[in-house]
Amino acid sequence: MPQTLEKTTKKLRQFNKVCEILDRYERNPAKLIPILQLVQDEYRYLPEEVLTYIATSLSLPPAKVYGVATFYAHFALEPKGKYVIRLCDGTACHVKKSIPILEALRERLGLTDKVRTTPDMLFTVETVSCLGACGLAPVMVINDDVHGQMTPEHAVALIDEIAAKEGKK
Amino acid sequence: MIAELEKVASEFGNAESKVSRRVIICAGTGCVANGSLKVYAEFIKQIESAGLDIVTELKAEGAEGDNHTSTLLQKSSSAPIRLSKSGCQGFCQMGPLVTIEPEGILYTKVKPEDVAEIVQTTLIDHKAVERLLYRDPVSGKQCTGTAEIPFYQRQSRTVLKSCGIIDPEDIREYIHSGGYMAAKRAYTEMTPEMVCEEMLYSGLRGRGGGGFPTGKKWDLTRIQPGPKKYVICNGDEGDPGAFMDRSVMEGNPHSVIEGMMIAARAIGADEGYVYVRLEYPLAVARIRRAVADAEAIGVLGDNIFGSGHGFKINVMEGAGAFVCGEETALIASIEGQRGMPMPKPPFPAQSGLWGKPTVINNVETLASVPIVIGKGAAEFRQRGTETSPGTKTFALTGHVANTGLIEVPFGTTLREVVYNIGGGVTDDRGNVTGEGFKAVQIGGPSGGCLTEEHLDLPLDFDSLKGVGAMVGSGGLVVMNKQTCMVRIARFFMQFTQNESCGKCVLCREGTKQMLALLDDIMEGNGTEKTLETLERTARAVQKGSLCGLGKTAPNPILSTLKYFRAEYEAHVYQKRCPAGECKALLRPTIDPAKCKGCTMCAKKCPVGAITGELKKPHVINPDICIKCGACAEVCRFKAVSGV
Ligand SMILES: Cc1cc2nc3c(=O)[nH]c(=O)nc-3n(C[C@H](O)[C@H](O)[C@H](O)COP(=O)(O)O)c2cc1C
Ligand code: SF4
Ligand code: SF4
Ligand code: FES
Ligand code: FES
Numbered sequence: 001m002p003q004t005l006e007k008t009t010k011k012l013r014q015f016n017k018v019c020e021i022l023d024r025y026e027r028n029p030a031k032l033i034p035i036l037q038l039v040q041d042e043y044r045y046l047p048e049e050v051l052t053y054i055a056t057s058l059s060l061p062p063a064k065v066y067g068v069a070t071f072y073a074h075f076a077l078e079p080k081g082k083y084v085i086r087l088c089d090g091t092a093c094h095v096k097k098s099i100p101i102l103e104a105l106r107e108r109l110g111l112t113d114k115v116r117t118t119p120d121m122l123f124t125v126e127t128v129s130c131l132g133a134c135g136l137a138p139v140m141v142i143n144d145d146v147h148g149q150m151t152p153e154h155a156v157a158l159i160d161e162i163a164a165k166e167g168k169k
Numbered sequence: 170m171i172a173e174l175e176k177v178a179s180e181f182g183n184a185e186s187k188v189s190r191r192v193i194i195c196a197g198t199g200c201v202a203n204g205s206l207k208v209y210a211e212f213i214k215q216i217e218s219a220g221l222d223i224v225t226e227l228k229a230e231g232a233e234g235d236n237h238t239s240t241l242l243q244k245s246s247s248a249p250i251r252l253s254k255s256g257c258q259g260f261c262q263m264g265p266l267v268t269i270e271p272e273g274i275l276y277t278k279v280k281p282e283d284v285a286e287i288v289q290t291t292l293i294d295h296k297a298v299e300r301l302l303y304r305d306p307v308s309g310k311q312c313t314g315t316a317e318i319p320f321y322q323r324q325s326r327t328v329l330k331s332c333g334i335i336d337p338e339d340i341r342e343y344i345h346s347g348g349y350m351a352a353k354r355a356y357t358e359m360t361p362e363m364v365c366e367e368m369l370y371s372g373l374r375g376r377g378g379g380g381f382p383t384g385k386k387w388d389l390t391r392i393q394p395g396p397k398k399y400v401i402c403n404g405d406e407g408d409p410g411a412f413m414d415r416s417v418m419e420g421n422p423h424s425v426i427e428g429m430m431i432a433a434r435a436i437g438a439d440e441g442y443v444y445v446r447l448e449y450p451l452a453v454a455r456i457r458r459a460v461a462d463a464e465a466i467g468v469l470g471d472n473i474f475g476s477g478h479g480f481k482i483n484v485m486e487g488a489g490a491f492v493c494g495e496e497t498a499l500i501a502s503i504e505g506q507r508g509m510p511m512p513k514p515p516f517p518a519q520s521g522l523w524g525k526p527t528v529i530n531n532v533e534t535l536a537s538v539p540i541v542i543g544k545g546a547a548e549f550r551q552r553g554t555e556t557s558p559g560t561k562t563f564a565l566t567g568h569v570a571n572t573g574l575i576e577v578p579f580g581t582t583l584r585e586v587v588y589n590i591g592g593g594v595t596d597d598r599g600n601v602t603g604e605g606f607k608a609v610q611i612g613g614p615s616g617g618c619l620t621e622e623h624l625d626l627p628l629d630f631d632s633l634k635g636v637g638a639m640v641g642s643g644g645l646v647v648m649n650k651q652t653c654m655v656r657i658a659r660f661f662m663q664f665t666q667n668e669s670c671g672k673c674v675l676c677r678e679g680t681k682q683m684l685a686l687l688d689d690i691m692e693g694n695g696t697e698k699t700l701e702t703l704e705r706t707a708r709a710v711q712k713g714s715l716c717g718l719g720k721t722a723p724n725p726i727l728s729t730l731k732y733f734r735a736e737y738e739a740h741v742y743q744k745r746c747p748a749g750e751c752k753a754l755l756r757p758t759i760d761p762a763k764c765k766g767c768t769m770c771a772k773k774c775p776v777g778a779i780t781g782e783l784k785k786p787h788v789i790n791p792d793i794c795i796k797c798g799a800c801a802e803v804c805r806f807k808a809v810s811g812v
Binding site: 029030031032033034036037067068071072073074075089090091092094095096128129130131132133134135136137139144145146147148 | 198199201202203260261262264406407408409410411412415447448449450485486487488489490491502503504505506507508564566567568572573574610613644646648652657660661664667668670
């Protein structure tokens with residue numbers, strides 16, 4: 001399929017940034033994980049073409065790069081929403097009833113265990129296994145902001161607040 | 170450049186002696202989440218507008234700097250107030266915390282709106298703001314500072330001593346409090362053999378879970394041939410419910426670095442890694458900063474203390490895999506591979522990172538090292554028990570009044586921790602109840618459960634092993650009577666099943682099987698056979714797995730089966746969940762003797778499952794009921810049971 005000029009230049013720009021990151025680590029294959037982390041910070045996920053590109057640049061088989069990217073929970077092969085909501089379901093949070101919060105969030109956003117990102121790419125809801133703020137259990141993080149002593153109502157209110165700010169109902 | 174510790178310390182001491190008061194604001198993760206940074210900003214504003222002098226960063230006299238506060242230092246002759254941030258003070262639930270020295274006042278749950286009053290009442294009028302003091306829920310007594318708060322009184326903070334007091338971002342304060350003197354001693358007055366011997370004699374055992382003697386591990390690595398060796402600090406802390414290592418890295422990062430330097434001296438390493446889990450961005454930032462500052466000041470780098478030895482530290486962030494806490498998997502991860510464990514031997518001491526001899530130690534272990542070398546092994550042994558010397562940090566969570574980060578000597582009883590430090594067991598609404606205690610889960614997914622009969626058991630490596638639990642990394646989850654033990658076992662099983670790296674069939678498939686069996690039990694489909702199969706599978710996974718993850722995955726099941734067998738049996742034979750948590754087994758019924766026919770439940774029921782006439786007993790139709798519990802909640806006569 002012929003690509004439009006716009007798409008091509010966008011791609012080029014995309015790889016520019018990747019090149020910069022690769023160079024920062026001297027294209028050292030041992031630095032694959034920090035490289036993937038920085039690339040993901042840049043694009044918010046790891047697009048397939050980028051993974052292949054990284055593999056070639058580091059002279060690694062693409063299967064290896066793909067293998068590493070799928071092994072670690074932090075790497076996303078699909079784009080995530082603008083607001084990533086991570087609800088802690090570690091022991092402390094679990095015994096203080098984190099699951100009803102998860103259910104309330106999913107219900108509010110029409111998400112499930114399988115569908116974690118809203119179609120408008122605004123919210124992604126995930127669980128994590130401890131955020132290390134257990135004293136405040138149950139804990140929820142929206143992007144980098146930690147919210148403690150959560151309740152289902154409070155969590156939904158936070159979502160509504162963001163949605164309103166973003167002009168969505 | 171070679172660091173002159175004494176000079177740094179005395180300059181800092183001079184600058185600090187000009188300070189009249191000190192306001193310490195907790196900037197650990199918990200307090201930041203509760204808004205402590207806003208409190209900090211408000212303090213700057215309020216102190217300045219009250220016309221008082223304030224320093225946020227101490228500068229040595231005559232030091233150049235563009236810091237507006239150092240000019241303020243000279244502006245007035247009155248002694249300034251120093252405002253600083255600290256790492257976690259342990260009492261996160263009561264945060265944001267503000268400490269005022271030298272009075273030793275501790276304010277809890279401080280909001281920006283409270284700051285003006287603190288400035289006026291405490292800093293200007295020298296009185297305490299009573300409403301912000303901690304009130305002991307048991308005695309109702311108001312406590313001025315940590316010295317009066319039971320949560321702190323009964324602890325023995327050693328590794329955590331400076332954590333929550335010193336500014337983790339100011340290396341000079343660490344040095345002023347005696348920091349890096351132990352490293353200096355190790356590099357200039359001791360041989361590697363002497364360091365290993367001292368560690369061995371101290372009896373320090375690894376705090377990462379296994380409890381292996383640190384001195385022995387170091388000595389094994391020391392005798393390996395070859396010029397290139399590594400020290401790795403394991404800051405992965407994957408156990409859910411644990412945050413001790415995080416607090417140390419955030420609250421006193423230099424103690425970890427100093428511990429690594431001493432380890433490097435002991436084994437002859439010139440390079441090290443700190444592997445921190447990525448969910449801990451603040452810990453990553455503080456460790457990075459600490460490494461950079463130590464290099465800048467000349468503590469870390471080439472020719473350490475003029476000894477001719479160099480040491481370099483790299484910081485790496487994990488990428489979200491629990492199994493990477495296992496040492497061989499962690500090494501694979503640093504090498505850029507999938508974090509899959511490898512069979513041992515060879516041990517990392519023989520062939521570790523890039524095939525070179527490597528020591529891997531836990532954060533808390535490393536933070537204990539400067540204490541051992543600085544004060545001497547004999548003093549270290551004074552606390553704890555014969556076979557488990559020293560103190561241990563625990564993350565106390567769950568159904569207790571005071572949750573938070575604690576540190577006690579090994580050998581302290583569970584009763585002391587739960588009732589005296591933790592303040593007692595709470596019900597689901599958070600109120601302390603006399604007879605609510607059911608169990609404590611200790612050691613995370615690799616650990617086990619302790620019950621009422623273990624309340625007087627001393628917490629140490631060997632006693633816990635004896636009853637099928639373990640210290641693990643130190644998570645202590647207190648559970649009340651409303652907690653279903655089958656669900657707790659399932660919770661941990663789900664965790665290990667998710668985190669299994671998939672290399673071993675028994676770990677990969679066995680955890681899945683156990684999960685399915687537990688589901689059967691919780692859904693009321695369990696039979697005698699289910700319990701039998703569960704136990705057999707658990708034993709098989711224990712035996713047939715390669716790494717600690719698989720080997721310990723069955724522990725939560727085995728220990729609950731041992732101590733709470735009756736609860737499993739109630740699920741299986743009577744199809745009943747004694748704690749009332751397993752939805753499938755709930756059978757809400759209305760007691761006709763108690764029901765006054767007020768119709769509240771029928772009005773509240775979302776599916777219309779309740780029928781009955783006014784002032785006559787109501788009934789629930791079990792075929793329609795969705796077991797939501799709404800009826801029980803609204804019934805003022807406690808007539809609804811079984812939800
Ligand atoms: C699955 C698994 C996860 C582990 N996670 C950690 C961890 O997060 N932090 C840690 O210090 N040790 C962890 N360990 C233990 C380490 O493998 C290792 O024993 C420890 O870091 C050694 O340090 P120490 O001797 O100072 O305790 C884990 C072990 C296993 C099997
Ligand atoms: S026991 Fe489990 S986690 Fe460990 S190596 Fe085997 S499959 Fe991986
Ligand atoms: S538990 Fe819920 S659904 Fe069942 S009777 Fe009560 S209110 Fe109705
Ligand atoms: S268990 Fe949720 S923050 Fe630790
Ligand atoms: S974060 Fe402030 S007390 Fe723990």
